[in-house]
Amino acid sequence: MDPFKTGIRKIDEKMGGILPGSNVLLLAPPFADAERLAVHLAQPGNSDYTIVLSADQDAQEIAMDFGLPESEGHRLWIIDCITKTMVPTIPDGEQVKYVGSPVDLTGIGIKFTKILNGIQRTEAARNNLPGTLRIRVCVNSLSSFLIYTRLEVIYRFFHILSARIRRVNGIGIYILNSEGVDEKTISTLKQLMNGMIEVKVDAADPTVRDLCYQMTNGESVPSIRYRFSGNDLAEEP
Amino acid sequence: MIYTGITALDEMIGGGVPAGKRVLFSLAPGVDGQQFMFSTLNCAHRMGKRCLVIVPYTSAEAFLSDLSTTPYGVEHDNRMIILDTNTFEEIEARSRTPEEKFAAWETRIDAVYERTSLDAVFLYCNRLCDDIGTEKALSLFTEWCMRRGATLFVEYLNLYDEKHLDALTASNPFDLVISIGEGYGNLLFVNHFKVRHVTWTSLPVREIPYVIREDGSVSPQIPKIVVTGPVDAGKTTFIQTVSENWVSSDRIGISGSPTTVAMDFGHPLVSCRGFEITLVGTPGQEHFGPIINHLLTNATGVIFIVDGTSVESLCRGMEILETVRQMGVPFVIAVNKREMPGQLSDATLRTIMRLSERTPLSHISALNREEAMGVIDALIVLITRETFME
Numbered sequence: 089m090d091p092f093k094t095g096i097r098k099i100d101e102k103m104g105g106i107l108p109g110s111n112v113l114l115l116a117p118p119f120a121d122a123e124r125l126a127v128h129l130a131q132p133g134n135s136d137y138t139i140v141l142s143a144d145q146d147a148q149e150i151a152m153d154f155g156l157p158e159s160e161g162h163r164l165w166i167i168d169c170i171t172k173t174m175v176p177t178i179p180d181g182e183q184v185k186y187v188g189s190p191v192d193l194t195g196i197g198i199k200f201t202k203i204l205n206g207i208q209r210t211e212a213a214r215n216n217l218p219g220t221l222r223i224r225v226c227v228n229s230l231s232s233f234l235i236y237t238r239l240e241v242i243y244r245f246f247h248i249l250s251a252r253i254r255r256v257n258g259i260g261i262y263i264l265n266s267e268g269v270d271e272k273t274i275s276t277l278k279q280l281m282n283g284m285i286e287v288k289v290d291a292a293d294p295t296v297r298d299l300c301y302q303m304t305n306g307e308s309v310p311s312i313r314y315r316f317s318g319n320d321l322a323e324e325p
Numbered sequence: 326m327i328y329t330g331i332t333a334l335d336e337m338i339g340g341g342v343p344a345g346k347r348v349l350f351s352l353a354p355g356v357d358g359q360q361f362m363f364s365t366l367n368c369a370h371r372m373g374k375r376c377l378v379i380v381p382y383t384s385a386e387a388f389l390s391d392l393s394t395t396p397y398g399v400e401h402d403n404r405m406i407i408l409d410t411n412t413f414e415e416i417e418a419r420s421r422t423p424e425e426k427f428a429a430w431e432t433r434i435d436a437v438y439e440r441t442s443l444d445a446v447f448l449y450c451n452r453l454c455d456d457i458g459t460e461k462a463l464s465l466f467t468e469w470c471m472r473r474g475a476t477l478f479v480e481y482l483n484l485y486d487e488k489h490l491d492a493l494t495a496s497n498p499f500d501l502v503i504s505i506g507e508g509y510g511n512l513l514f515v516n517h518f519k520v521r522h523v524t525w526t527s528l529p530v531r532e533i534p535y536v537i538r539e540d541g542s543v544s545p546q547i548p549k550i551v552v553t554g555p556v557d558a559g560k561t562t563f564i565q566t567v568s569e570n571w572v573s574s575d576r577i578g579i580s581g582s583p584t585t586v587a588m589d590f591g592h593p594l595v596s597c598r599g600f601e602i603t604l605v606g607t608p609g610q611e612h613f614g615p616i617i618n619h620l621l622t623n624a625t626g627v628i629f630i631v632d633g634t635s636v637e638s639l640c641r642g643m644e645i646l647e648t649v650r651q652m653g654v655p656f657v658i659a660v661n662k663r664e665m666p667g668q669l670s671d672a673t674l675r676t677i678m679r680l681s682e683r684t685p686l687s688h689i690s691a692l693n694r695e696e697a698m699g700v701i702d703a704l705i706v707l708i709t710r711e712t713f714m715e
Contacts, residue, residue: 176387179394188383188391189410191452194482195382197355238455244484248354 089220092136092259094129097323098312099301108222108257110303111250111280115266116287120297121316122263123228125287127153128321129261130226132163137207138224139200143169143190143232150228155319162210165203167196182206191236193245200249204256223258225249230277231265243276250280296324327374327445327476330364330397332599333533333545334518337709338501339526341368344444346500346525347467347477351490354482356516358505360395360543362480366447367397369476374444375404377437377475381413381452395541406437413452423457427465430457434469445476454481463497471498490521500524509534511623515546528710534625547600547625547705553607553617553649554630555642559661559691560606563630567697568604597698598705607645617645626655626704631674633660633688634667639677646678655707657685659700664690 091105116122132138147168187195290296302308313324328341385407420426453462470477502522517532632638685703689696
């Protein structure tokens, strides 16, 4: 199975992208546009599907951020953990599922399973040949889940979720605010991952970011400087 | 008694949950199993029970809205009290230590009880377990319900393994523990439930497959009952008699009468003991041996049909019966052609087939639907309630 392209030239050229079955921690300080970077990495390719598990943004905002054309709308699936706290009776749609709150881990797990089944149905309905689905999962964000639930429980839950992502040869991108949690939390959550993208804000120019991508197998791409222009990521020379 | 509303489960546990018992539904992550608690709540409410529902992870309105998307929706009337995320946050804000929170919850449910005596408590416990500790949270409710004589139903998301569940139930006195998990043998598209422990009846620990129907209801399954036996015993007739939909692979044989050459397939007219059943019929001729063995693979149970008027037929089927025995699959014997003269006695049949007294054996006419369904019923009892396989 081919690696998942990241749309970041240096990573795609050196490593081919993110390897199937990878879970990648996206560690970034506040105001470093981690969400935009996660959207960029999780953009579904021509044959991919994206599942966003969100405790930070509602489904509408997520759909806007991804900005997929209508013809590609079937590639984005969302588990929205916040809308139901404001609109309790909102019903599930085919591609958008709602859970009671970010603490409803039972509901999140069930909706994740339903979405995987839904993607398979979509593939079958589009007469695509049976094969391995290419799935990108974006968790926005671990920091928010940690506000509501103890680290041990979050670790167990995402241990199971990340294993499912590995099993389906997908990739997972997990946003974590590096300044919102302590070292112990970061090192605990790192155990679930086989890659990490660390983002820093350039001290001299706050619109420029610097990311470093490291896999647990030793491969790495150090120091990629970039900035966002709208939703487009532009790498600095 | 409170029914779970899942007929197959109620049948297995002797009708339902007796008053004052404590029940734990343990869910594996990602498994669509919330319907077990939903269905039980729906039944309790329809039975006129006064219910307290504790849903710390969401609002009462959202909970009822979720329930209404399944066949188990309930009306929020004065027999249904819901303590939701607002109660949780209120207690959270006022109490600092787990001990204070424990006391605050106890005071809160006492206050509910003083206003309305309760028949049943439905607890979604994970957020409370996270907040005040799993053992404390569970003991708060098991002990409270024991004191007040209320029946307790707990739904617990088990993020660990079955050993964790054993440890949990060892320290808390549950009368019924049901674990709900993913897959069933080689079948990944169905889930299963397992009665791990029950105090008021005797049941073997056995995985029972189920699916969630389009409408959101639970449908326990017996995914593969294989109907086998020697040629001309009446296997195809049996499947046709009990099935609403069936497909037969009969072709005219050398003898001039139809014979099965591949596989028969049927769905019974009604579910049996709350199970949806699929029947698979094998050919009976000896040269189809490899197909028969293949069709027996992953069978949940076997109906072995013989012609009760023919010793020769019995002897021909012994090889197939031996294969079934070696597979360790529960099986029952249907002795067909009851209406014909020259029936062999039970003793002769058991001797020839080397059957113990415990193996169910019924004399039937495969043309009689009631008698044929009786055979399926006996097999389901064997699969779900007996200790055949152990």
